[in-house]
Amino acid sequence: MKAFYLIKNGNSEKAFELRDLKLEEPGEGEVTIEVEAFGLNFADVMARLGYYKACPSLPTVIGYDVVGKIIKKGRNVKDLEIGQRVTSLTRFGGYATHVNTNHNGVVPIKDDTDAGVALALATQFSTAYYAAEYSMNLQKGEHILIQAAAGGVGTALTQMAKRKGCIIYGTAGSEEKIEYIKNQGVDFPVNYRKQDFYEYIKAQKGEKSMDAIFDSIGGNYVKKGLKLLAPGGRLAMYGAAQIAGNSDKKSIFRQLKVLFGFGKYSPTQFFGNSQALIGVNMLQIGDFKPYILKKCMTDVVDLYNKGEINPVVGKVFDAQDLAEAHNYLQQRKSVGKLIVKW
Ligand SMILES: NC(=O)c1ccc[n+]([C@@H]2O[C@H](COP(=O)([O-])OP(=O)(O)OC[C@H]3O[C@@H](n4cnc5c(N)ncnc54)[C@H](OP(=O)(O)O)[C@@H]3O)[C@@H](O)[C@H]2O)c1
Known part of the structure; x- marks a missing residue:
C-alpha cells in the first residue's frame, strides 16, 4: 500500500512524497477501498499552500474523493458489500492506493461508469446538488x-x-x-x-x-x-x-x-x-448530517444513471504527475473535474 504524503507546504514539486502506507483495519461504520483513481479538488491546492484550516498536521495524506472497490468492512456497515465498485468522499486520505472511510460517504456505481465521472459525482456534483436543492432551493x-x-x-x-x-x-x-x-x-x-x-x-x-x-x-x-x-x-x-x-x-x-x-x-x-x-461546507454536512450527504450522493448517481446530468472530466493525470496536476489546477487551466489514476 502506498500514499502521497503532503510533507511540506508550498511548491508542488517538493510538497508530496510517495511513501508506504500502514492502514489500520476499518473501524466501526467504515469500509476499506482499494483505489483505482482519486480526484483533485481546489481544496487540495489550498491544503498544499497551507490555507486549509481543517487539514491535519503534516505529514498527512490529503484527498477528498476516490473511486475503487470495497475490500473490507468494519462493524455495522449494512448498506454496502465487499467487492462493490464505489465512488466515495473521503475526509482526507484519498491520495492513496487504499483508504478507510465512513460508509455514509460511499455509494455503489456501475462497473462501466468512467472513473472521472464517478469522482465528479462524489464531490463536485453532490456539493452542487446540496447547494442548489437544500441551501438555495432554486x-x-x-x-x-x-x-x-x-x-x-x-x-x-x-x-x-x-x-x-x-x-x-x-x-x-x-x-x-x-x-x-x-x-x-x-x-x-x-x-x-x-x-x-x-x-x-x-x-x-x-x-x-x-x-x-x-x-x-x-x-x-x-x-x-x-x-x-x-x-x-x-x-x-x-x-x-x-x-x-x-x-x-x-x-x-x-x-x-x-x-x-x-x-x-x-x-x-x-x-x-x-x-x-x-x-x-460538505465536510460539516458529512460530520453532522451524514444522512443528507448519503442522500445527495445517491441522488446524483441516480441522476447520472438516468442521463439527466453529464459530468465533464477535464484531464486525467498519472500518479507520477501529481505535482503537474496541482499546478494545472492552481494556474486556472482546468475545466470540469481533474483526476489522478494509479
Ligand atoms: N464548501 C464545500 O463543501 C466545497 C466542496 C467542493 C468545492 N468547494 C470549493 O468550490 C470551488 C471549486 O472547486 P473545484 O474543486 O471544482 O475547483 P475548480 O472550480 O475546478 O477550480 C477552481 C477555479 O476557480 C477559479 N479561480 C478564481 N480565482 C482563482 C484564483 N485566485 N486562483 C485559482 N483559481 C481561481 C478558476 O477558474 P477561472 O479561471 O474561470 O477563474 C479555477 O479554475 C473551490 O473554491 C473549492 O474550494 C467547496
Missing part, C-alpha cells in the same frame, strides 16, 4: 449567477440550474472557458478577467437583479454579489479561491485583503430585504 425562472462556472463545481451547478429552468449568468477566466460555459448552458457568460462581473450585470439587468448567487471566490466578490442580490435572494458562499493567488508562498496579506474585502454586514440588512447569506 426555482424555475430565477436569475442566478455562478462564479467560476467552468470549474468542477461550476459545471455541476450549471447543470443543476439548467434542470430547474433558471436563467444563468456565469463567470470564467479565459475565452476558451467562456466557450465551454456557453456550451454547458450559461446564458450570459462573462470573462471576469477582462470585464468586471458586477458592472456587466448591473448594465444588463441592474442592481438587485439576481435571485441566487453561488460564490467560490470570496472577499470583494461576495461584497459585489450582495449588491446584485434581489429582495428574496440568496447568496451561497462555498469557497475562497482568491486566497490562493498565483504564488506558492503563503501570504498573510492576501488573506487579510480577502477577509477585509468581504465588507461588513448587519443581520437587519438581510431581514429588511428578505435575503440570506448561506455557507456550504
